[in-house]
Amino acid sequence: MNAAQGAPEGAAPDPDAELTLKILVAGGFGVGKTTLVGSVSEIHPLRTEERLSEAGETVDDTGGVDRKGTTTVAMDFGRITIRQGLSLYLFGTPGQDRFWFLWDDLSEGALGAVVLADTRRLQDCFPAVDYFERRAIPFLVAVNCFAEARSYGADEVSRALDLDRGTPVVLCDARDRDSGKEVLVRLVEHAGRRHSARVLDSVG
Numbered sequence: 001m002n003a004a005q006g007a008p009e010g011a012a013p014d015p016d017a018e019l020t021l022k023i024l025v026a027g028g029f030g031v032g033k034t035t036l037v038g039s040v041s042e043i044h045p046l047r048t049e050e051r052l053s054e055a056g057e058t059v060d061d062t063g064g065v066d067r068k069g070t071t072t073v074a075m076d077f078g079r080i081t082i083r084q085g086l087s088l089y090l091f092g093t094p095g096q097d098r099f100w101f102l103w104d105d106l107s108e109g110a111l112g113a114v115v116l117a118d119t120r121r122l123q124d125c126f127p128a129v130d131y132f133e134r135r136a137i138p139f140l141v142a143v144n145c146f147a148e149a150r151s152y153g154a155d156e157v158s159r160a161l162d163l164d165r166g167t168p169v170v171l172c173d174a175r176d177r178d179s180g181k182e183v184l185v186r187l188v189e190h191a192g193r194r195h196s197a198r199v200l201d202s203v204g
Helices: 033-040 097-107 119-134 154-161 177-203
Strands: 019-027 049-051 070-072 076-083 086-092 112-117 139-144 169-172
Touching (some): 019 033, 019 097, 019 119, 019 177, 033 076, 033 112, 033 177, 076 177, 112 119, 112 177, 139 154, 139 177, 154 169, 169 177
Parallel strands (some): 019 086, 112 139
Antiparallel strands (some): 049 070, 076 086
């Protein structure tokens, strides 16, 4: 018997076995990462938010999100079941520059990442895009469609961010569970295609 799995060695995989995948939710300050994790999570999400203080005014750019009163200082965590046997663990990254040192630990073992974007502050997601491109971590860009923001199409956002060909761009509402779940499904599909392509390249 295989002690770790409780099944005979060489036995066929159990089709009902639980598969859990790690997903990051990244992006700039105030873009909706905590909101997305909270809206889709089927458990009470873990949040590490603290109130913005006067001491942080000199280092935190709150332009465009002036009403935001808190910030994530470590991570958000949630879980969602996509289908029977497939669950995603969601890790929301902190958005401010001074907390980026946490990203390396959070990204360890991740299947892929959602980079949330706000078209009013599109430049804020450049660091996340660069981070995942340099580390060859599959990601997609999800444009959080704020009511007061000008609407742009996926192709326009892709060109503005100079994304690599094949990187998906989707429009979403981070407050809506179904919209957030669709983003995650698209990411899993994209990451699966990237993984399959790498395997074929390695044996070709």
